[in-house]
Amino acid sequence: xxxxxxxxxxxxxxxxxxxxxxMLRHYHQxxxxxxxxxxxxxxxxxxxxxxxxxxxxxxxxxxxxxxLDQIGRLLATADPRDRNERITAHLRQVExxxxxxxHTVAGLRSMLAGPTDQTxxxxxxxxxxxxxxxxxxxxxxxDAVAWLQGAVGELTAILAAQRVSPTGPAxxxxxxxxxxxxxxxxxxxxxxAAGIQPIGRVTAHLVPPAxxxxxxxxxxxxxxxxxxxxLAGYVAxxxxxxxxxxxxxxxxxxxxxxxxxxxxxxxxxxxS
Numbered sequence: 001x002x003x004x005x006x007x008x009x010x011x012x013x014x015x016x017x018x019x020x021x022x023m024l025r026h027y028h029q030x031x032x033x034x035x036x037x038x039x040x041x042x043x044x045x046x047x048x049x050x051x052x053x054x055x056x057x058x059x060x061x062x063x064x065x066x067x068l069d070q071i072g073r074l075l076a077t078a079d080p081r082d083r084n085e086r087i088t089a090h091l092r093q094v095e096x097x098x099x100x101x102x103h104t105v106a107g108l109r110s111m112l113a114g115p116t117d118q119t120x121x122x123x124x125x126x127x128x129x130x131x132x133x134x135x136x137x138x139x140x141x142x143d144a145v146a147w148l149q150g151a152v153g154e155l156t157a158i159l160a161a162q163r164v165s166p167t168g169p170a171x172x173x174x175x176x177x178x179x180x181x182x183x184x185x186x187x188x189x190x191x192x193a194a195g196i197q198p199i200g201r202v203t204a205h206l207v208p209p210a211x212x213x214x215x216x217x218x219x220x221x222x223x224x225x226x227x228x229x230x231l232a233g234y235v236a237x238x239x240x241x242x243x244x245x246x247x248x249x250x251x252x253x254x255x256x257x258x259x260x261x262x263x264x265x266x267x268x269x270x271x272s
Contacts, residue, residue: 007037007046017055032072033058064094107223122234123214127247130168132189133159133196134205141182148172151188151201152250158202159192167191171207171249179246210244216251 014021027033028045033055036048047055054075061071070090077083135151152170159166168191177184189207196204213235217227 007048010035010045010047013047013051013055016052017059019055019059027058027068030068030072032068032075061090064090065097066090103223107226121215122231125212125214127210127212129209130191130207131193131195132171132191132205132207133164133202134187134189134207135201136185136187136203136205137201138184139178139186141178144178144186147186148188152190154200155188155190155202158199159190159196162196164192164194164196167193169249169251171247173207174246174248176245210247212244212247213238 008016010021010024013019014024019027024033024045028035033051035045036051037046038044039046057075058071061074062068066074070086074083074086077086133155135155137147139147155170156166170188170190172189173187175184175186178186187205189205191207196202198204213231215227215231215234217224
């Protein structure tokens with residue numbers, strides 16, 4: 001397979017690496033895997049044997065879904081520590097995606113097994129007005145989870161810095177547009193009896209009273225859609241008024257459990 005001069009033709013290199021000739025040409029154009037020699041007259045590409053490990057690395061990371069530009073930066077990184085950090089970060093991303101896929105598959109299997117009646121968990125409740133520290137912004141639905149976590153962390157830090165104790169779990173109020181248009185106004189709040197000094201995004205806020213139909217979700221956030229569907233079914237069957245926004249309370253947060261896969265009990269209510 002290896003020629004007398006130590007080079008491999010593009011065909012031999014393709015067979016040795018399981019990278020198609022089309023892929024090798026594309027990687028050459030991108031500067032990702034440049035042949036050791038290109039005949040100026042014929043354009044034939046030839047590769048050195050010591051390029052085989054690089055080709056194998058590219059193939060493995062492509063199997064893991066790493067974009068070509070990231071692979072290029074990885075191969076160009078001379079610092080082993082920096083290279084290992086990049087690899088570790090990508091592997092962590094792949095593992096997170098696999099976990100999300102597992103949760104999605106589990107949810108689909110649960111749906112195929114048939115719906116379970118959760119309406120017995122619904123409670124009608126009047127929630128009084130409370131003073132709170134809050135952050136209000138227009139958010140995209142796709143960014144909502146990260147935004148929520150950041151907002152709760154910021155609110156908690158501000159309250160601690162001002163020596164103000166929370167009087168209840170954090171909550172969120174979401175305009176209908178967050179769900180119907182995937183972009184809308186959202187408020188994250190932490191109840192507190194004492195007043196706070198507004199700083200940055202954090203303001204003093206009066207959470208209005210509400211009559212709500214409430215259901216508690218116990219499980220990973222990725223499976224909350226089933227709880228919302230059950231709550232919506234209850235509201236429809238019992239003709240409960242639903243003029244107000246969605247309101248959530250986060251009964252257990254990241255500070256309370258080290259394992260996000262264990263689920264976050266969360267109450268979800270629709271205001272009337």
